[in-house]
Amino acid sequence: MKNSLTLTSSTLALLVLACQPKTRTKVVEVPQKDKVYNFTKESYGEPVLVPVYDPACNSQRGLGLSNGIIEDAYMGIENLSVKTFIGEEVLDADTEKYINRQTYETEVIDPGRPVVLCRDASIIPANTQEGAAIAMKADVDQAFALYEAVKDPGTLVLPRLERVTLNAAQLEKQVTRVVNKSEEATEYTSHMTDNAIFMRGERPTLISFPQSEESKQAKLLGGVPLWNVDGVFQHEFGHFIFDSIMNDGNMPFVSYQKYAAQNPDLHLFHTPSSSLKRIVETPALKAGFQDFVRSQDFFVGSLNEGFADLWAYYTLKQPADMFNISCFAQNRNVAAGAFYNGVSKSWDETLWKKTFQTEIETDLAITAEDPVEECSQPIFSDIHIIGAAMAHTADAVFSAAAQTHSTMDTSRLKAEMSLVWLKSLKVSEEFQDLGGKASLSRILNTAVGTGISYLKGADKTRFCAVVSSKFPVLVKRWKDARTDNEDVSGVVSFCSL
Numbered sequence: 354m355k356n357s358l359t360l361t362s363s364t365l366a367l368l369v370l371a372c373q374p375k376t377r378t379k380v381v382e383v384p385q386k387d388k389v390y391n392f393t394k395e396s397y398g399e400p401v402l403v404p405v406y407d408p409a410c411n412s413q414r415g416l417g418l419s420n421g422i423i424e425d426a427y428m429g430i431e432n433l434s435v436k437t438f439i440g441e442e443v444l445d446a447d448t449e450k451y452i453n454r455q456t457y458e459t460e461v462i463d464p465g466r467p468v469v470l471c472r473d474a475s476i477i478p479a480n481t482q483e484g485a486a487i488a489m490k491a492d493v494d495q496a497f498a499l500y501e502a503v504k505d506p507g508t509l510v511l512p513r514l515e516r517v518t519l520n521a522a523q524l525e526k527q528v529t530r531v532v533n534k535s536e537e538a539t540e541y542t543s544h545m546t547d548n549a550i551f552m553r554g555e556r557p558t559l560i561s562f563p564q565s566e567e568s569k570q571a572k573l574l575g576g577v578p579l580w581n582v583d584g585v586f587q588h589e590f591g592h593f594i595f596d597s598i599m600n601d602g603n604m605p606f607v608s609y610q611k612y613a614a615q616n617p618d619l620h621l622f623h624t625p626s627s628s629l630k631r632i633v634e635t636p637a638l639k640a641g642f643q644d645f646v647r648s649q650d651f652f653v654g655s656l657n658e659g660f661a662d663l664w665a666y667y668t669l670k671q672p673a674d675m676f677n678i679s680c681f682a683q684n685r686n687v688a689a690g691a692f693y694n695g696v697s698k699s700w701d702e703t704l705w706k707k708t709f710q711t712e713i714e715t716d717l718a719i720t721a722e723d724p725v726e727e728c729s730q731p732i733f734s735d736i737h738i739i740g741a742a743m744a745h746t747a748d749a750v751f752s753a754a755a756q757t758h759s760t761m762d763t764s765r766l767k768a769e770m771s772l773v774w775l776k777s778l779k780v781s782e783e784f785q786d787l788g789g790k791a792s793l794s795r796i797l798n799t800a801v802g803t804g805i806s807y808l809k810g811a812d813k814t815r816f817c818a819v820v821s822s823k824f825p826v827l828v829k830r831w832k833d834a835r836t837d838n839e840d841v842s843g844v845v846s847f848c849s850l
């Protein structure tokens with residue numbers, strides 16, 4: 354039996370939308386202003402191959418993108434990736450649990466071409482592959498500049514980042530094969546669209562995928578390609594920082610290594626609810642997902658997402674309306690104290706219950722007629738959503754600590770704190786033995802501890818009030834003698850809780 358579906362249902366375009374976000378066209382300017390290229394075709398869906406080797410600019414070829422943190426920039430890459438789940442259980446050596454065997458292969462169908470711009474090109478439309486590459490580069494360089502500015506807080510030495518490759522509007526056909534015990538295979542075919550990824554490996558790569566026609570029509574993600582959304586590639590660069598810190602030195606972060614090995618395509622910027630639906634409807638996929646959700650890996654993954662959101666937020670200097678596009682509004686805005694559905698991002702009883710609910714389906718029962726309404730609902734088995742709560746609450750304590758440093762640039766200081774937070778978690782050797790709840794507790798306790806280390810004797814009243822209001826369930830846990838080892842930062846005694 355063969356099934357074919359795309360990540361974004363084609364029925365979306367037919368529905369009437371309640372929310373119509375503004376579309377905006379971003380024109381990226383490059384230095385020389387002698388000549389304007391008229392790239393008339395739009396590149397939505399299938400990106401247009403723009404004639405960069407236009408004979409007219411032969412003599413002036415060579416303004417590439419390979420300066421700064423970007424090593425190479427490519428466009429027109431086509432991949433076929435095949436993920437096969439084999440319905441036979443094997444014993445996983447690490448966890449000593451039976452898991453479904455799976456294989457993952459990627460075949461390059463077209464290696465693409467380097468992005469090279471004529472020196473006299475003046476304005477490149479944003480909806481071309483070159484436009485995407487230039488926009489990505491600008492955002493990545495900005496996120497890198499912040500890292501360079503704050504990378505060695507105090508005595509803490511953080512890794513020098515190696516250079517990254519950038520793939521603009523990569524076409525990727527994904528085939529998911531689920532093989533049952535009678536060796537019958539069901540294939541699901543989809544194209545990667547409307548997303549951005551950080552891919553770790555020998556050549557760390559930042560990738561953007563094309564915008565789908567469906568998404569454009571239904572005004573999902575604001576109706577604009579993601580490379581034109583501020584914060585997307587600063588977020589992806591945040592994953593690169595996370596990966597570099599967690600793997601740096603002779604003591605890699607074991608929990609992250611394991612997590613990263615099982616999730617080769619780190620990291621989907623956004624998990625569409627439709628792909629989660631497919632997971633829960635397919636037993637082999639669901640089994641693997643259920644092993645992952647609420648485990649330590651899940652919270653390491655959530656931390657990775659939360660940190661990446663924070664990095665985007667600090668790079669953009671704390672905009673009040675970050676990711677103000679449909680499907681992301683409020684949920685992924687670090688400044689917003691509640692999710693789209695009104696659930697608070699503070700670690701209260703409600704959020705704690707949703708974080709540890711056992712049924713994945715509970716989140717997925719939401720099917721609104723309006724696709725924007727549907728994709729806006731937070732799914733608490735999604736690492737981006739739990740990560741968003743981590744980001745908001747960590748930022749709250751960082752802000753309270755930063756207030757005692759009145760002369761400094763706040764977003765820069767908080768970016769520094771977020772690096773200190775990761776580094777302190779990395780060096781806590783016993784982290785790898787913690788279960789899901791204790792892992793989450795430890796991650797948040799270390800964020801508060803980082804804030805404490807920046808108070809440096811200043812009045813702690815306001816800081817401790819923020820701790821009580823943003824982490825009520827955790828405060829209870831930290832006070833509980835049985836879970837005393839989770840309060841490694843001594844938050845309870847510091848704030849006399």
Ligand SMILES: [Zn+2]
Binds near residue numbers: 589592621661
């Ligand atoms: Zn991400």
